[in-house]
Amino acid sequence: MSNFNIEDHPHKRLNPLTNDWILVSPHRSKRPWQGQVEKTIIDERPKYDPSCYLCAGNERAGGHKNPDYKGTFVFTNDFSALLTNTPEGGMDEGSLFQAKSESGICKVICFSENHSLTIPEMEVEDIRKVIDVWCEQFEELGGNELINYVQIFENKGAIMGCSNPHPHGQIWSSSSVPVEPAKESVSQKAYFEKNGATLLGDYLKAELDKKERLLAQNEHFVALVPYWAVWPFETMIISKRPVQNVLQLTEEEKTAFADMYKQLTVKYDNLFETSFAYSAGLHQAPTDGKDYPEWHLHMHFYPPLLRSATVKKFMVGYEMLATPQRDITAEQAAKRLRDLSDIHYKKQ
Known part of the structure; x- marks a missing residue:
């Protein structure tokens, strides 16, 4: 079609990190919204909750008692999805029935002793302490000969499966490289071998030139759609x-990372004036002792909210059975987020 317009017509976009495609239907975002709209739910929590198993001094679900910590606190998950003592083995009954044992270590990181806070409401210097813990844990876990990948992530909000509102994240480290980082590893390596530069390095240069999907930047990090x-x-x-990983960041870069983490999540909260739910996580090189010059540190944020504080985007029907699809374009989403205030709505 000679008069194709990417802002008006259905099209597919390629994710070069995973080689997956997504269907974009921008014409659908022009239809009037007749679905559910709800008012923002005010979420006011105390600084300390005696019933919270992550608050300082409280007993956890597994029976262990938390110390009277200030700032960050790390412990091995009482109900870990991966275990260090998993025996080697599996099942191999031809190509149709295969299984392999998987070992690992799962940890929980409390971001603050203050039960009422979230990342966008924390000070940059306190978020920097969280990043310092990421570095410490990445070094410790990645140095374990059992561990070949360290996945640092945060689930925020009940609709993203977060079982406790206390500010915290998790680290699941495993003996094999998980599916999504493995796909990114293949793509980044192929690009690096062909172009002599990292895929995300070149992508970022192009985005900085275009500017249409940028949200914020400082000297060392960029947030974008x-x-x-x-x-x-x-x-x-x-x-x-x-x-390639957080251990290679300078002290200045770690602080800049904390600043960008806060800037982005403040914009999220301001979008619908609510504590914005998301799943976020770092992708970095495997820890199997090999060199990965193609890897480029980045952090993904996957938020489900679509039109208000409680109306979420569901992956259903065509998206589960065929291809992920979206109506609002990346450029439209970026403009909405970019135009929001950098001051948290509770302080405005």
Whole structure:
């Protein structure tokens, strides 16, 4: 079609990190919304909750008692999805029935002793302490000969499966590289071998030139809506310098990372004036002792909210059976987020 317009006509976009495609239907976002709209739910929590198993001094679900910690606190998950003592083995009954044992270590990181806080409401210097813990844990877990990948992530909000509102994240480290980082590893390696530069390094340069999907940047990090975004307000934080993992960040870069983490999540909260739900996580090089010059540190944010504080985007029907699809374009989402205030709505 000679008069094709990417802002008006259905099209597919390629995610070069995973080689997956997404269907974008921008014409559908022009239809009037006749669905559910709800008012923002005010979520006011105390600084300390005696019933919270993550608050300082309280007993956890597994029977252990938390110390009277201040700031960050790390412990091995009482109900870990991966275990260090998993025996080697599996099942191999031909190509149709295969299984392999998987070992690992799962940890929980409390971001603060203050039960009422979330990342966007924390000070940059306190978020920096969280990043310092990420570095410590990445070094410790990645140095374990059992561990070949360290996945750092945060689930925020009940609709993203977060079972406790206390500010916290998790680390699941495993003996094999999980599916999504493995796909990214293949794509980044192929690009690096062909072009002599990291995929995300070149992508970031192009986005900085175009500017249409940028949200915020400082000297060392950029927040943007990726061209291939699936979720309505999906974003990424990418390091300007192509480092492979958090241990390669300078002290200045760690603080800049904390600053970008806060800037982005403040915009999220301001979008619908609610504590914005998301799943977020770092993708970085495997820890199997090999060199990965193609890897470029980045952090994904996958938020489900679509039109209000409680109306979410569901992956259903065609998206589960065929291809992920979105109506609002990455450019439209970026403009909405970019235009929001950098001051948290509770302080405005």
